[in-house]
Amino acid sequence: GNSVTQMEGPVTLSEEAFLTINCTYTATGYPSLFWYVQYPGEGLQLLLKATKADDKGSNKGFEATYRKETTSFHLEKGSVQVSDSAVYFCALVTGGFKTIFGAGTRLFVKA
Amino acid sequence: DAGVIQSPRHEVTEMGQEVTLRCKPISGHNSLFWYRQTMMRGLELLIYFNNNVPIDDSGMPEDRFSAKMPNASFSTLKIQPSEPRDSAVYFCASSLAVAGETQYFGPGTRLLVL
Numbered sequence: 001g002n003s004v005t006q007m008e009g010p011v012t013l014s015e016e017a018f019l020t021i022n023c024t025y026t027a028t029g030y031p032s033l034f035w036y037v038q039y040p041g042e043g044l045q046l047l048l049k050a051t052k053a054d055d056k057g058s059n060k061g062f063e064a065t066y067r068k069e070t071t072s073f074h075l076e077k078g079s080v081q082v083s084d085s086a087v088y089f090c091a092l093v094t095g096g097f098k099t100i101f102g103a104g105t106r107l108f109v110k111a
Numbered sequence: 112d113a114g115v116i117q118s119p120r121h122e123v124t125e126m127g128q129e130v131t132l133r134c135k136p137i138s139g140h141n142s143l144f145w146y147r148q149t150m151m152r153g154l155e156l157l158i159y160f161n162n163n164v165p166i167d168d169s170g171m172p173e174d175r176f177s178a179k180m181p182n183a184s185f186s187t188l189k190i191q192p193s194e195p196r197d198s199a200v201y202f203c204a205s206s207l208a209v210a211g212e213t214q215y216f217g218p219g220t221r222l223l224v225l
């Protein structure tokens with residue numbers, strides 16, 4: 001079946017450090033891939049997405065590249081800020097309307 | 112534009128009481144999803160609708176939970192009777208029923224069952 005596996009957290013970084021959150025997936029067909037972010041006390045919101053192999057999604061300094069050969073969609077940011085502290089969810093959609101979410105990775109950024 | 116609207120934002124109730132959570136999706140969206148989020152179990156899909164019809168309710172934990180979508184602009188999730196283990200944040204999300212489309216989440220209802 002379809003599934004998403006992302007690195008366990010929490011991830012703790014100092015401000016301006018480089019961020020990588022790993023995400024790999026298993027899916028039939030050609031899924032669309034997403035990163036959602038959840039700030040404290042809020043619902044999830046889309047951070048970026050990619051709909052086909054080799055596409056790069058980007059937003060707010062975050063990037064992720066759809067790698068079909070390694071079935072991965074790792075999230076990166078070159079210099080994190082305290083305001084990036086949140087929970088990050090990798091997700092996929094294939095075929096129908098249902099989104100499969102990973103377990104989420106909590107990020108803490110220290111000043 | 113208004114996003115997904117959920118009410119109430121917070122609910123405290125006693126075990127055995129009926130709880131009704133409400134959701135208004137984004138206008139024009141034809142898929143609606145109910146999720147539950149807890150520290151222990153993470154984010155769980157309970158049920159989703161397409162064009163007001165329930166498509167997959169396999170995530171509904173038991174018969175105490177029911178969901179309806181009487182029209183395109185309103186959905187309810189009901190728990191009767193409620194139990195302390197139902198305490199969680201319940202999210203509603205909506206999207207266009209197009210492959211690869213983004214889901215838009217509401218702010219959630221934080222439910223505490225005493």
